[in-house]
Amino acid sequence: MQMKAHKDEKTGTWYFVVSAGKDEDGKRRQIRRRGFKTEKEALRELRKILQQVDENTYVKKSNLKYVDFLKNEWLPSKEVTLRSVTYKTYRSNIVNHIQPYFENQEMERITAAAIEKFYVHLLKETGLSERSIQDIQKLIKSSFKTAVKRKYLAYNPAEDAGAPKVHHKEMKVWNLDDVNKFLESAKEDTLYIVFLLALTTGMRQSEILALRWKDIDFDENVLRVRQTLSHNGKTLIQATKTKSSARAITLVPQLIPELKKQQRINIKEKLAANFDYEDHDLVICTSSGKPINPRNLLRNFYRLMFKADVPQIRFHDLRHTVASLMLAQNINPKIVKEILGHSDIRVTLDTYSHVLPVVHKQTASQYGEMLFGSQQ
Structure with a gap:
């Protein structure tokens, strides 16, 4: 087919008309384009349209906003x-x-x-x-x-479209000494169990505040993440962030007696509130059974950080702290990924890449000692 563009003598612009086969009703279909400043520009568009027609990717102009x-x-x-x-x-x-x-x-x-x-x-x-x-x-x-x-x-x-590079904020995490100082400082706080869960399981704030007693298996020492609390603290969402977020986490032995202590507290408060109790089976709740407002939790968190004299971090950074400490102890990144509920191992590796060089050095040293014995 000869490609040809025509000049509109009245406007001085170029246009073309090209046959594009037949439409669904069997009628002859023609494609018209006008208003090109040069013949070259018109022919370039013509070639593009012919290629689209040939590849069955051509779409009719719709002017859709x-x-x-x-x-x-x-x-x-x-x-x-x-x-x-x-x-x-x-x-x-x-x-x-x-x-x-x-x-x-x-x-x-x-x-x-x-x-x-x-x-x-x-x-x-x-x-x-x-x-x-x-x-x-x-x-x-x-x-x-x-x-x-x-x-x-x-x-x-x-x-x-190339996306502009967004500069990641430097991740702030606690070391083991910071974690111990904070937990010791928070021991008598009414929300101590929240911080203990965060620093032993790596759960998200929304997951911790929506945790139910039926999600905890004390026989197997496992909890299952099955729902979340909305950002405003008003709605319990019967779903997790992603499919991989719905997961089972094995509990550290030291967490079990604290959970059972919290269970006894909840039972007492339920009996005291009687008919005024709003029972959602929540592990973390107010004395009337309602979900804890995230803002109230954060107020306690910031106050306790100041009291413990530890670096100021976000609540979400407790999750990063757990992952960093686990990886530093040579725990397999795939296991860390499953505990955190990441959708892809690459998310884990990319997020905590700063920890991995140290882990690699430790692994190489341990493997060398296994093969050749320790060097004096």
């Missing part, structure tokens, strides 16, 4: 598959960040370069956290991928 697609098609399709917390986060990111930037832009006109500029905008002008920016990047990629599947687009520009 990206934000309309997100709000009317993509987001509703996710509602049945996502946890309510994740769905609300997606909706908030669309309304507060994507819509103001891409308002009224047609989806097929959004290029990889435009998406890259949006990522830079998020990084430099919004003050969003690293995690929030990554969440929006995932949303963008997923939505454009869906648009390609539904034949609104011929290709996914988000796949070619």
Whole structure:
């Protein structure tokens, strides 16, 4: 087929008309494009369209606005598959960040370069956290991928958009001495069992605050992570963050008597509250049986850190502390991954890569001693 573009003498621009076979009704299909500044530009677009027609990837221009697609098609399709917390986060990111930037832009006109500029905008002008920016990047990629599947687009520009490098905050963890000082300082606190669980199991805050007695098997000394508490402390979610987050964790022997002590406390408080008790079978709860407000937990945590005179870290860093101490003791990263509930071993290795060089040195030294004996 001879490729040919024509010049519109009235406007001085170039255009082309090309046959694209027949549509589903058997009618002849023609593709027209106008408004190119040069013949070369028109021919480049013509070649691209012919290739798409040949590969059956050509899609008809729809003029569909990206934000309309997100709000009317993509987001509703996710509602049945996502946890309510994740769905609300997606909706908030669309309304507060994507819509103001891409308002009224047609989806097929959004290029990889435009998406890259949006990522830079998020990084430099919004003050969003690293995690929030990554969440929006995932949303963008997923939505454009869906648009390609539904034949609104011929290709996914988000796949070619380079995301700006987000500088990771340096991870802060406690050493063994810090852990012991903190636990000793927290021993008489009403939420001591929370900190003990965090520093022996590596569980997330939301998992600890949603732990039930029926999730603990005292015969096998195992607990099972099966539900979580929402960020605002008002909703118990009958699901975990991911499939891998639903896991079994073997308890350290020293934790068992403390759990049984907590169980006796809960029984006394339930009897005292009588009909005013709201029974969710929670291990960690108020005297009336309701979930603990995460803000109240954090207030205790920061006060006890100051009292113990240990480095100031986030509650989530207790989880990092557990992983770092385990890896430093040569515990297999795959076991650490399963305890933490990571979806992929690469997450564990990437997150705690700073610990691994020390582990490798220890392993090499131990293996050398096994083969050749210790050197004086």
